[in-house]
Amino acid sequence: GGFVDDGVTKVLYRLFQTDAQAAYGVTLLGGGFGRWDAAKQRIVVPGAASLQWDPSIDPGDASLVVDGTPYVWGCHAPIDFLASPCALGRLDGGELELYTKGDAWVAGADVADTSTMFESGPWISSVVAAPGAAFLHVYASGFGTTLETHSAARVVGPWSSGPTLAQCDLPSKDPHAFCAGPVVHTELMDPTRPGELVVSYGVGSTASQPTEPTEPGTLSTSIPRRS
Numbered sequence: 001g002g003f004v005d006d007g008v009t010k011v012l013y014r015l016f017q018t019d020a021q022a023a024y025g026v027t028l029l030g031g032g033f034g035r036w037d038a039a040k041q042r043i044v045v046p047g048a049a050s051l052q053w054d055p056s057i058d059p060g061d062a063s064l065v066v067d068g069t070p071y072v073w074g075c076h077a078p079i080d081f082l083a084s085p086c087a088l089g090r091l092d093g094g095e096l097e098l099y100t101k102g103d104a105w106v107a108g109a110d111v112a113d114t115s116t117m118f119e120s121g122p123w124i125s126s127v128v129a130a131p132g133a134a135f136l137h138v139y140a141s142g143f144g145t146t147l148e149t150h151s152a153a154r155v156v157g158p159w160s161s162g163p164t165l166a167q168c169d170l171p172s173k174d175p176h177a178f179c180a181g182p183v184v185h186t187e188l189m190d191p192t193r194p195g196e197l198v199v200s201y202g203v204g205s206t207a208s209q210p211t212e213p214t215e216p217g218t219l220s221t222s223i224p225r226r227s
Helices: none
Strands: 002-005 008-018 026-037 042-044 062-066 069-075 084-092 095-099 105-107 118-120 126-130 133-139 146-152 177-184 196-205 217-222
Touching (some): 062 126, 126 196, 146 177
Antiparallel strands (some): 002 008, 062 069, 084 095, 196 217
8 A cells, every 4th residue: 555645655565584484485574664766666665674563463454545644554463264353553743653442542552452443354455435435445355256345434433344346357267266455546446437446456376276377357346335
C-alpha cells in the first residue's frame, strides 16, 4: 500500500531474512515505510537497522488516507482458520499510534491491547472509500478462491462482514489454484461507472506441479451492496 504524506509518497514494506529452518524459507524481521524515488523510478526501502516496527503487529496489509490522516492496518497472529485479526494504526506527526480496546490511540501499544477491526488473509488486502459503504475492505482468505468484503461507516468501525465480491479468475485445469493479496486500483476505476471496482490479485497453487502457469489476475467487479 502507498499514500502521499506531506508531499512524499510513502509505501508500506516488510523485510524478510532467508531462513532455511522456516516453513517458507524466510523469517519476517519487521517493516516500516519506504518512499517512492521519482527520479530513479523505484521504491527506496531502509535496511534492517531502520525498521519501524517488529512482526508482532505488522501494520503492512493496507493503507488509506482519510481527511489528511494516513491509516494503516496490520494483520497479526494468531491465525484462525486461514485468517488473522487486523489492528488499526495511524500516523500522527510521523509517529505510529495504534487503536486500542479502550477506544484510544496509543503509541507503542502491545498487540494484546489493540482492537481488532476485521480479519483478513495473508499479507495484503485493500481498504478503500466506496459508494454504498463509507469504507470497504477487500481480502482473500488463505488459499481461498473468492474475494470477500467487510464494510464500515467509520475507519475505527464497527466493521461488518459483507457479501462475496467475486470469484477469482483461476486456471481451469488446476483444482489446487488459489488467489491472494487483492489490491483495489481506484486510479483505474471509471468515474462513469461508480458501482464497479478494479481489483488485481496474485494467483498461486498448492500443487507440486501446476498444470497451467499461474499469473496475476485482474478483474472489474460490482461493489457489494448492503441490504
